[in-house]
Amino acid sequence: AETTLRVSHQFPGGKGDVRDEMVQLMAREVKAADVGLELQVYPGQSLFKAKEQWGALVRGRVDMISLPLDYASGRHPEFSATLMPGLVRNHERAQRLNDSEFMGMIKKVINDAGARVLADAWLAGGFASNKQCITSPDTVKGQTMRAAGPAFDEMLATAGASIASMPSSEIYTAMQTGVLDGANTSSGSFVSYRIYEQVTCLTAPGENALWFMYEPVLISDRSWNSLNAEQQAALTEAGQKAEAYFAKEAAGLDQKMADVFSENGVEVVQMSQENYEAWLNIAKESSYKTFAENVPNGQALIDAALAVE
Amino acid sequence: MSQSSSYRRASERGVFGGYIRCMDAVSVAAAIVAGALLALGVLSVVHMVFVRYVLGESTVWQTEFTTFAITASMLLGTPYVLKTGGHVAVTVLPDALRGFPKRLMRLSASLVGLAFCLALTYGCWYYLYEAYAFDWTTGTVWNPPLWPAILPVAVGAALLSLQYVAEILRGEL
Amino acid sequence: MDPVTSGILVVVVLLILMAIGTPIAFALGAVSLGALVLDRGIGELVYFGETFFGNVASFGFVAIPMFILMGAAVASSPTGRDLYRSLDLWMGKLPGGLAISNIAACSIFAALSGSSPATSAAIGKLGIPEMRKRGYPDGVAAGCIAAGGTLGILIPPSVTMIVYGISTETSIGRLFIAGAMPGLMLAALFMVWTLLACKLAGGYNSPNPVAQAAAQIKENVEGNLKALVRVLPFLLVVMGILFALYGGVATPSEAAGVGAFLCLVLAIVVYRMWQAKPIGIIMRDALRESVMIMLIIATAEIFAFALSSLFITQTVAGAIADMEVNRWVLMGVINLFLLVAGFFLPPVAVIVMAAPILLPIIVAANFDPYWFAVILTINLEIGLITPPVGLNLFIIKGIAPDIALRDILLGSLPYALCMILGILLLCFFPQIALWLPDLIMGAGS
Ligand code: NA
Ligand code: NA
Numbered sequence: 018a019e020t021t022l023r024v025s026h027q028f029p030g031g032k033g034d035v036r037d038e039m040v041q042l043m044a045r046e047v048k049a050a051d052v053g054l055e056l057q058v059y060p061g062q063s064l065f066k067a068k069e070q071w072g073a074l075v076r077g078r079v080d081m082i083s084l085p086l087d088y089a090s091g092r093h094p095e096f097s098a099t100l101m102p103g104l105v106r107n108h109e110r111a112q113r114l115n116d117s118e119f120m121g122m123i124k125k126v127i128n129d130a131g132a133r134v135l136a137d138a139w140l141a142g143g144f145a146s147n148k149q150c151i152t153s154p155d156t157v158k159g160q161t162m163r164a165a166g167p168a169f170d171e172m173l174a175t176a177g178a179s180i181a182s183m184p185s186s187e188i189y190t191a192m193q194t195g196v197l198d199g200a201n202t203s204s205g206s207f208v209s210y211r212i213y214e215q216v217t218c219l220t221a222p223g224e225n226a227l228w229f230m231y232e233p234v235l236i237s238d239r240s241w242n243s244l245n246a247e248q249q250a251a252l253t254e255a256g257q258k259a260e261a262y263f264a265k266e267a268a269g270l271d272q273k274m275a276d277v278f279s280e281n282g283v284e285v286v287q288m289s290q291e292n293y294e295a296w297l298n299i300a301k302e303s304s305y306k307t308f309a310e311n312v313p314n315g316q317a318l319i320d321a322a323l324a325v326e
Numbered sequence: 327m328s329q330s331s332s333y334r335r336a337s338e339r340g341v342f343g344g345y346i347r348c349m350d351a352v353s354v355a356a357a358i359v360a361g362a363l364l365a366l367g368v369l370s371v372v373h374m375v376f377v378r379y380v381l382g383e384s385t386v387w388q389t390e391f392t393t394f395a396i397t398a399s400m401l402l403g404t405p406y407v408l409k410t411g412g413h414v415a416v417t418v419l420p421d422a423l424r425g426f427p428k429r430l431m432r433l434s435a436s437l438v439g440l441a442f443c444l445a446l447t448y449g450c451w452y453y454l455y456e457a458y459a460f461d462w463t464t465g466t467v468w469n470p471p472l473w474p475a476i477l478p479v480a481v482g483a484a485l486l487s488l489q490y491v492a493e494i495l496r497g498e499l
Numbered sequence: 500m501d502p503v504t505s506g507i508l509v510v511v512v513l514l515i516l517m518a519i520g521t522p523i524a525f526a527l528g529a530v531s532l533g534a535l536v537l538d539r540g541i542g543e544l545v546y547f548g549e550t551f552f553g554n555v556a557s558f559g560f561v562a563i564p565m566f567i568l569m570g571a572a573v574a575s576s577p578t579g580r581d582l583y584r585s586l587d588l589w590m591g592k593l594p595g596g597l598a599i600s601n602i603a604a605c606s607i608f609a610a611l612s613g614s615s616p617a618t619s620a621a622i623g624k625l626g627i628p629e630m631r632k633r634g635y636p637d638g639v640a641a642g643c644i645a646a647g648g649t650l651g652i653l654i655p656p657s658v659t660m661i662v663y664g665i666s667t668e669t670s671i672g673r674l675f676i677a678g679a680m681p682g683l684m685l686a687a688l689f690m691v692w693t694l695l696a697c698k699l700a701g702g703y704n705s706p707n708p709v710a711q712a713a714a715q716i717k718e719n720v721e722g723n724l725k726a727l728v729r730v731l732p733f734l735l736v737v738m739g740i741l742f743a744l745y746g747g748v749a750t751p752s753e754a755a756g757v758g759a760f761l762c763l764v765l766a767i768v769v770y771r772m773w774q775a776k777p778i779g780i781i782m783r784d785a786l787r788e789s790v791m792i793m794l795i796i797a798t799a800e801i802f803a804f805a806l807s808s809l810f811i812t813q814t815v816a817g818a819i820a821d822m823e824v825n826r827w828v829l830m831g832v833i834n835l836f837l838l839v840a841g842f843f844l845p846p847v848a849v850i851v852m853a854a855p856i857l858l859p860i861i862v863a864a865n866f867d868p869y870w871f872a873v874i875l876t877i878n879l880e881i882g883l884i885t886p887p888v889g890l891n892l893f894i895i896k897g898i899a900p901d902i903a904l905r906d907i908l909l910g911s912l913p914y915a916l917c918m919i920l921g922i923l924l925l926c927f928f929p930q931i932a933l934w935l936p937d938l939i940m941g942a943g944s
Contacts, residue, residue: 063807063855069553076546078539091465091472161382167467170384180384182467187750190670190940196379361782364789368565368763371756375749389558392756396564397556403790412787413522413794414845416887420520431519438516439525445532445544446551453548479552 020248021055022080022240027067030060035205035266036083036232039138039259043234046255054248056081075131080240083138085232086123087166094312095126100166102304103297104322105229107222108268111139119321122314123231133241135234135256138263141271142228143220145207146199147192150218150284152292154299160198163188168304169201169228172296175303188212201228204274213281221275221285225293234259342495349485349492350409356485357406363399363478367392387468394475401482405489429498436494443487450480506811509534513802517843523888524791527848528798531805538809547801554800555793558752559665563613563658563796564789565755570612571785572762573733574621575777576770581730582607583625595697597633598643599690601626605647606686609654611737613661615846615883617788619648619894627899636700637902642910643693644898645891646917647686649880652846654682655741656758659846659879661751662796663872666854671751672744676936677869678876681921684931685877688917696913732769736761745939792847799844799851806852816856826864827926833857834878834922841882845890849879873932874922881918884911 024044028034031041037060044056059065065073065082071089073079087100098104098119105111114120115137124134144151148160158177163185164170170180181197185206191197192215200212204222213219222228234256241249279285288296309315374388407413420431456462457472464472500508509530516526535543586600604622612618623644630640652659655675664671740758743749749757766781767773806812822829840849854875861871883891886908895907925931 057810059807059813061855063812064804066553069549072546072549076542078542078546088465091463091469092460094463097465167465167469170467174384179378179382180386180467181378182385182389183750190672357783357786360790361779361786364564364568364782364786367561368568368756368759371565371753372760375753375757379749389752392752393556393558393561396561397552399786400555400564400790400793403786404794407787407790407794408522410787412791413524414791414888414890414893415520415522416517417520418887419518435516435520438519438521438529442525442529442532445547446528449544449546449548449551451548452545453552475556476548476552479555480548 019053019055020244021057022236023059023064024056024081024083025059025062025064025070025073025079026083027062027070028060028083030058030063035263035270036138036140038266039136039263040081040083040234042262043136043252043255043259046258047251050251050255052245052247052251054244054251074235074237077237077239079237081135081234081236083232083234085230086127087230093126093130094308095123095314095318097166097168097308097312098315098318098322099123099231100229101168101308101319101322102172102227102300103293104319105139105141105226106293107224107226108139108141108264108271110325111229112264114139114322114325117321117325119318119325122318122321127235128238131238132235133238135236135252136260136263138232138234138260138267140203140205140230140232140267141222141226142201142203142230143207143222143226143271143274144199144201144228145212145216145219145278145283147216147218148198150286151199151220152286152288154292154295157199161196163191163197163200163202165202165228165230168300168308171304171307172300173201176296176299185210189215192216203228203230204270208270208274208277213278213283216278216283218284218286219275219278221278221287222271223287225288225290227288227293227296342499346492346496349405349489352485353405353409353489356402356482360399360403360406360482363395363402367395367399370395387470390464390466390468390470397475398478398482401479402485404482405485408486408489408493432497433494436490436497440487440490440494443483443490447480447483447487450476450483454480502810502814505534505538505809506806506815509806509809509811514843517888523845523848524794524798527795527802531798531801534805534809550801550804551797555797557665558750559661560793560796562661562671562752562755563792564785565752565759566613566656566658566661567617567789567792568781568785569656569737569755569759569762570614570617570621571781571788572759572766573608573611573737574617575781575784576733576766576772578611578730578733579604579608579621580625581727583622583629585727585730587629595635595639595693597630598635598639598693598697601630601643602647602686602689602693605644606650606654606682607734609648609650609682611733612651613656613658614788614792615649615651615880616890616894618651619644619891620898622647623895623898627895631899635697636906636910637899638906638910639693639696639700640910641895641899641902641907642912642914643689645884645889645895645907645911646689646914648891648894649883649918650682650686653678653685653873653876653880655679656737656744656755657876658792659850659876660872662847662850663854663875664751666851667858667868667872669868669872670940673869673936673940674872675741676745676939677873677932680935681873681877681925681932684924685880685918685921688921689914692913692917729769732765733762736765792845795845796847796851799848802848803852803855812856816860819860820863826866829860829864830866830874830926833861834874837875837878838881841879842885843888844882845888846876846879846882849882850875867929867933869936870925870929870932874925877918877922877925881915884915 028036030037047054070082070084074082086096090096154176160178162173162178163181164173174180185202188200189210275285305319370388370392374385377383378385454476462472463469513530582604586603608618608621626644627640655678660674664674740754744754883889
């Protein structure tokens with residue numbers, strides 16, 4: 018008989034968003050495998066709100082989700098490590114991180130909660146400012162910044178920035194009117210919210226990027242166990258294809274951002290190794306420290322991540 | 327056509343009368359707390375605006391605090407709104423009827439409403455239990471525990487159910 | 500069960516529950532819960548608390564109670580009376596002058612309040628008795644207040660525009676400005692009709708005799724100036740916070756919070772309402788209305804969730820998107836659907852359920868989302884003055900219980916036609932809605 022799995026995510030559906038495409042690709046692959054399995058995709062929070070998805074997954078209210086894992090850090094503080102400044106650095110290292118002890122620890126938390134990862138995905142991002150290029154830590158002093166995620170807020174505040182919290186959809190107008198001097202978000206959001214119209218300098222992710230976010234495709238154990246071996250194999254294979262697709266596209270997104278910004282007359286820079294290490298030192302005294310204090314195996318997680326070559 | 331069930335005099339005597347009067351008092355008290363929370367929410371927004379735009383410093387807790395205070399205010403206010411007939415309803419049909427059919431229709435409507443409120447109460451208390459038992463936090467910079475935000479919502483839902491029972495008794499006595 | 504059948508079933512059960520007198524919020528909640536439990540099992544009930552909490556506890560929605568509080572602070576001060584007296588003196592000589600000044604007072608009050616029922620209540624409390632005293636027919640008196648009050652959600656600030664902005668992730672500041680000119684246009688249409696109606700009925704400038712007027716002139720002129728001076732601070736505050744919002748300097752919740760705070764302070768300072776009682780009344784009025792609206796929003800969200808969970812939403816949206824029709828036919832169908840929905844549901848509920856479905860379709864058909872927000876709002880304004888659920892009608896009933904429903908409805912009907920005319924004008928001249936936001940915020944941001 019035909020099994021239908023409900024897949025939920027928060028990204029716009031059918032508009033070329035890489036995370037939506039990733040899930041749609043899995044749906045096509047699984048269908049093509051002809052194992053009596055169908056994925057019914059609910060994009061754009063049309064089923065669960067972004068923040069509710071994790072709870073819905075582990076309780077079996079939805080079968081699969083694509084989720085920025087940090088959104089569930091209120092329930093599993095370990096997940097904050099997947100949106101921690103400087104832990105990933107670049108796309109090649111993100112690939113190595115996937116098979117490391119660090120991700121083993123994160124995936125154990127996911128598994129213990131009753132879910133499993135079908136596809137890994139790391140999205141990069143950068144900084145943009147209309148005051149001065151954000152490279153070394155002292156370049157943010159006195160700038161009002163919007164950061165994506167608490168750990169970034171803390172690091173930027175320690176470096177002397179003033180933090181304003183708002184949804185990423187408000188960045189444009191906040192910059193336009195001078196409420197914000199700078200912002201920090203994903204490459205995709207920088208382009209889709211047309212931030213290039215409001216800034217003079219972009220810090221693109223390159224060899225030394227501070228901002229990475231983990232956004233895997235997850236399935237609940239309950240749903241996984243209800244599938245037969247054939248269906249599980251098809252889903253696993255679809256997950257791997259989606260992962261490969263995403264890894265390729267994610268780097269493409271960064272390039273596209275850099276292109277769009279320079280086409281619009283925005284200066285595009287990257288962080289140097291010294292910049293990156295200076296930020297890492299600040300992070301170690303601020304967000305890493307808080308994380309280690311508040312999360313039982315926090316220090317071990319950070320050490321494991323930094324230990325990856 | 328009118329607002330939902332208008333205020334009717336409670337039966338003066340008996341256990342039921344006492345219950346109705348007691349719930350009325352509790353609902354008013356909850357509404358006063360709700361008003362205070364609404365005002366508190368407004369003040370914390372004003373504080374946030376002052377800190378961010380005048381002092382130019384970071385704001386950490388205000389957004390969440392306001393959200394939780396005002397959410398709490400809305401739920402704690404609902405028993406009072408029920409008591410004063412403020413939840414909009416269409417009463418053309420029951421108003422056109424007389425005697426037993428009217429009573430039956432009114433009672434059915436109230437029982438549907440009560441059923442929803444009981445489900446809401448159950449759901450909110452279960453959520454409160456989970457948030458408390460598993461130490462859930464909000465996962466933000468401020469990152470406070472979640473349960474204090476759910477507590478007033480759960481209490482408000484419970485009072486709403488109890489007030490609904492009082493309204494049904496008031497109508498039937 | 501296939502989505503179409505379950506969809507029809509859900510709507511029928513909802514209508515039955517509403518017809519027997521279940522409060523709308525609880526009827527919406529009960530139907531959705533019933534459908535979810537039948538479809539997905541009793542587990543949905545266990546996690547209902549989280550869904551409900553997630554729906555109400557958002558910093559965006561917080562703006563609504565605060566905007567309502569701001570309006571309540573203004574309404575409880577004698578602002579309404581002040582406005583009303585000034586306008587009456589200026590317009591009293593026109594045929595139907597008093598009715599026209601009521602509409603003008605509604606428009607100005609709409610700029611101070613985000614809610615339509617609150618606007619009807621604030622102006623109607625004075626306007627309806629006064630018009631009836633001066634011999635206006637009950638229908639005109641009730642109709643112009645019911646209709647004038649609907650401007651509350653079109654002229655900024657607007658509670659429903661906030662809900663639209665949140666549901667569709669569009670800029671609330673831009674939505675607000677988009678409503679301003681159409682609001683004035685509707686007010687003008689209402690006035691034209693009122694003038695006509697009064698002319699047809701023989702003119703109603705009569706029982707304000709010249710002698711009486713002359714005797715009052717001195718007092719009036721002085722009173723008027725004072726009245727205006729006292730209204731001015733409120734207008735300045737509201738214009739200030741709206742300006743902050745349009746400029747993008749503040750988020751709607753920040754603007755609403757500061758606005759509510761300043762209007763409360765003004766009510767206390769300018770109108771000297773520092774005793775516990777008037778402040779208690781402001782808080783009580785604000786609480787009553789915002790609780791009612793927020794509970795409907797929360798349960799409408801659950802209803803929308805249930806429809807989506809049963810794949811009803813997606814099926815309907817797919818069917819609409821697959822209709823190979825002219826985009827204006829599509830717009831007509833959508834408006835008809837909204838009109839029918841507005842008969843039975845308050846505007847916020849319709850927006851929560853329909854806006855996220857309709858917006859992608861609208862954008863795909865190459866319509867502007869901000870223009871559509873204005874069309875949607877005017878359409879739902881009609882719902883405010885049509886039975887069986889018309890929030891403004893409830894208010895009129897509360898102010899003047901002795902006016903027959905038939906008179907209220909007949910009096911309101913021509914204004915509903917004015918709104919349809921307004922929608923048509925906007926279809927022919929979209930710039931009425933789009934010119935101002937483009938001018939202030941730049942095109943298409
Ligand atoms: Na308004
Ligand atoms: Na209606």
